[in-house]
Amino acid sequence: QDISTKEKMSAHIDILTEDNVMLPKDMIAELDQLIIVSKQNNWLENEIKAQTLKAEWLAFLEKLPTASTIVDKYLPIAQQQKFTRLTVRLQLVRLSIYDSKGFNESVELHISQLLDSAKQWGTNLEAGSIYSAVGHSYLMHGLLDKSLIYLKKAYEIFVTHNDQANLSYALNSMANLYADLEDYETSIKYLHESLEINKAMKDKLSSSIIAHNLGTTYTKISNFEQAKSYLDESLKLALAIEDDIGVVWAKHALAELYVKRKLPREALALFQQVVVTFEETGENRELFNSRIGMFDCYVLINELDNAQAQIPLLESLLKKLKNDSYRLELDKRISQINYLKGDFKSAYQALLSYSDESERQYAKEKRQNIQKLKVSFDTEIAEQKSKALQKENELQQLKFEQQSNERTLWLVISCMSMVIIVSIVFLLVRQNQSKLHYKSMALRDTLTQAPNRRAILHNAEILFSQAKSEGSSFSIALVDLDKFKKVNDIYGHDVGDEVLKSFASACKETLRKEDNYGRYGGEEWLFAFNNLAPNDITTIFERIHKTFNLTNIKGYPAEKHITFSAGVAFSSSNKSLQTLIGEADSHLYKAKETGRNRLVFADECHLLS
Numbered sequence: 001q002d003i004s005t006k007e008k009m010s011a012h013i014d015i016l017t018e019d020n021v022m023l024p025k026d027m028i029a030e031l032d033q034l035i036i037v038s039k040q041n042n043w044l045e046n047e048i049k050a051q052t053l054k055a056e057w058l059a060f061l062e063k064l065p066t067a068s069t070i071v072d073k074y075l076p077i078a079q080q081q082k083f084t085r086l087t088v089r090l091q092l093v094r095l096s097i098y099d100s101k102g103f104n105e106s107v108e109l110h111i112s113q114l115l116d117s118a119k120q121w122g123t124n125l126e127a128g129s130i131y132s133a134v135g136h137s138y139l140m141h142g143l144l145d146k147s148l149i150y151l152k153k154a155y156e157i158f159v160t161h162n163d164q165a166n167l168s169y170a171l172n173s174m175a176n177l178y179a180d181l182e183d184y185e186t187s188i189k190y191l192h193e194s195l196e197i198n199k200a201m202k203d204k205l206s207s208s209i210i211a212h213n214l215g216t217t218y219t220k221i222s223n224f225e226q227a228k229s230y231l232d233e234s235l236k237l238a239l240a241i242e243d244d245i246g247v248v249w250a251k252h253a254l255a256e257l258y259v260k261r262k263l264p265r266e267a268l269a270l271f272q273q274v275v276v277t278f279e280e281t282g283e284n285r286e287l288f289n290s291r292i293g294m295f296d297c298y299v300l301i302n303e304l305d306n307a308q309a310q311i312p313l314l315e316s317l318l319k320k321l322k323n324d325s326y327r328l329e330l331d332k333r334i335s336q337i338n339y340l341k342g343d344f345k346s347a348y349q350a351l352l353s354y355s356d357e358s359e360r361q362y363a364k365e366k367r368q369n370i371q372k373l374k375v376s377f378d379t380e381i382a383e384q385k386s387k388a389l390q391k392e393n394e395l396q397q398l399k400f401e402q403q404s405n406e407r408t409l410w411l412v413i414s415c416m417s418m419v420i421i422v423s424i425v426f427l428l429v430r431q432n433q434s435k436l437h438y439k440s441m442a443l444r445d446t447l448t449q450a451p452n453r454r455a456i457l458h459n460a461e462i463l464f465s466q467a468k469s470e471g472s473s474f475s476i477a478l479v480d481l482d483k484f485k486k487v488n489d490i491y492g493h494d495v496g497d498e499v500l501k502s503f504a505s506a507c508k509e510t511l512r513k514e515d516n517y518g519r520y521g522g523e524e525w526l527f528a529f530n531n532l533a534p535n536d537i538t539t540i541f542e543r544i545h546k547t548f549n550l551t552n553i554k555g556y557p558a559e560k561h562i563t564f565s566a567g568v569a570f571s572s573s574n575k576s577l578q579t580l581i582g583e584a585d586s587h588l589y590k591a592k593e594t595g596r597n598r599l600v601f602a603d604e605c606h607l608l609s
């Protein structure tokens with residue numbers, strides 16, 4: 001392999017990580033080589049990558065102390081260098097090491113840390129690996145409900161990513177779980193699925209392990225035919241890949257199957273083979289189990305001396321194992337062999353010891369179960385608490401969102417209210433304005449914009465009453481434009497209109513605020529004055545006359561003057577306004593009669609200049 005550059009070596013280690021075919025010992029040898037090269041070149045990431053893969057393999061081969069040394073050294077470095085994926089993998093190796101020491105608080109703590117980091121990975125493969133390892137760990141410690149939760153989580157992630165290798169591992173763990181629940185049918189179903197995947201991947205090592213599991217499970221349900229076929233397959237695969245441990249395990253399982261099938265000689269032959277290997281590898285647990293198997297076989301074929309010969313060997317193994325359940329197994333056999341050999345006293349003593357040990361173990365197991373339940377219960381409570389906290393946070397968040405929505409709603413409502421209020425105010429103002437407009441229209445002459453007949457009569461009435469109550473003088477003047485018909489006839493009605501407008505403007509410009517005037521009808525105008533002497537009235541009309549004739553009237557020749565005539569009447573004690581107007585009218589008539597362009601009072605006349 002070309003490992004001449006850092007990148008090439010890294011890619012090569014990735015290929016090794018995916019490799020399912022290589023023999024374990026070749027894999028370890030290759031990794032050791034890569035570790036040396038990366039150390040020489042200072043390729044730290046490659047070194048950790050290779051060490052991680054090596055630790056995974058060692059843990060898988062149950063070489064836990066060596067795996068542990070690697071994890072202790074490289075996990076802190078991976079964390080420090082922020083090699084997150086490698087960190088997760090090393091943490092999982094550490095979990096499997098802790099697992100082997102039994103369920104305790106450090107396992108629980110490690111699991112909760114791993115689950116925390118799994119959350120950060122979402123549905124990535126890393127999260128799947130964590131869930132799978134956690135599920136496996138719970139499974140090992142008999143916490144089956146928890147195990148199932150995490151194995152299923154892992155299973156879903158692996159299906160999504162189509163990660164066959166991990167999928168088969170999760171399936172295998174699930175199969176073990178159902179076997180523990182004594183639901184062997186489900187267990188076998190998962191094992192078959194897992195085996196198919198591994199066969200498709202040509203992963204002989206995993207296939208051998210799963211075939212072994214299938215064989216032992218079929219043994220449990222006494223389906224000896226299937227059991228034999230899968231154990232044979234497992235043995236064949238293990239031999240093909242020179243997996244010594246796999247070979248021994250398969251033979252061991254076959255031997256147990258033969259014991260169950262009451263074929264002690266066949267079983268014995270296999271046990272005799274496996275003990276040699278277990279003695280070499282120092283796997284004392286398996287060695288002990290095999291020697292117990294041999295003992296049982298010798299008893300079955302009635303070779304009691306050979307059976308008895310196993311006892312001291314088992315005793316010395318037990319010293320190394322320091323396991324109470326093995327003590328029980330051994331006491332049972334000691335009692336049995338003494339009984340069979342007729343040494344009833346020793347048999348009885350061994351039975352007593354068996355019974356005491358059994359009682360002690362039962363009590364211990366009970367305590368352990370209680371402890372286990374307690375840990376499980378505490379975890380459950382912690383989980384519930386964290387869930388409650390999460391829910392509370394979610395609620396808080398919702399509340400906050402609701403509040404902000406409410407605030408927005410109120411803002412919208414306030415804005416809308418403001419808009420509505422402004423609109424209403426606007427409409428009210430408009431309405432008021434138009435009311436004023438209509439009011440002004442009702443009191444104003446539309447052509448000249450001067451007060452109309454209604455207005456001038458109304459104003460005159462007010463002034464008249466005021467003068468009466470104050471005892472001041474009040475006078476009325478009725479004015480009529482001279483020969484206005486001619487203006488219309490000669491210059492047109494429009495020009496006539498312009499003349500009327502000019503007269504109105506001349507009046508407005510000239511008169512004081514307190515004087516009142518208005519268009520009485522056609523070209524006739526009514527004026528109402530308070531506190532004015534005839535002279536004052538004359539001055540006013542002179543001024544109006546002047547202003548009127550100085551005004552440039554559109555369509556009317558400037559040199560041609562328009563004159564007007566007026567009849568003035570003064571109030572006296574009991575005259576009404578109408579009487580006064582009537583008087584003024586007759587004075588106007590007089591003015592017209594006497595030559596126009598003049599003011600006629602009751603007894604005097606004034607010519608306008």
Ligand SMILES: Nc1nc2c(ncn2[C@@H]2O[C@H](COP(=O)(O)OP(=O)(O)OP(=O)(O)O)[C@@H](O)[C@H]2O)c(=O)[nH]1
Pocket residue numbers: 447480481482483484485486488492493494495496497500521522523592596
């Ligand atoms: N252009 C115009 N003419 C009007 C209006 N109102 C009345 N007139 C005209 O004013 C004229 C009034 O004429 P008359 O009352 O006969 O008298 P006159 O021609 O003014 O002559 P004297 O009053 O005798 O000086 C009529 O021809 C009306 O049609 C108006 O609003 N616009």
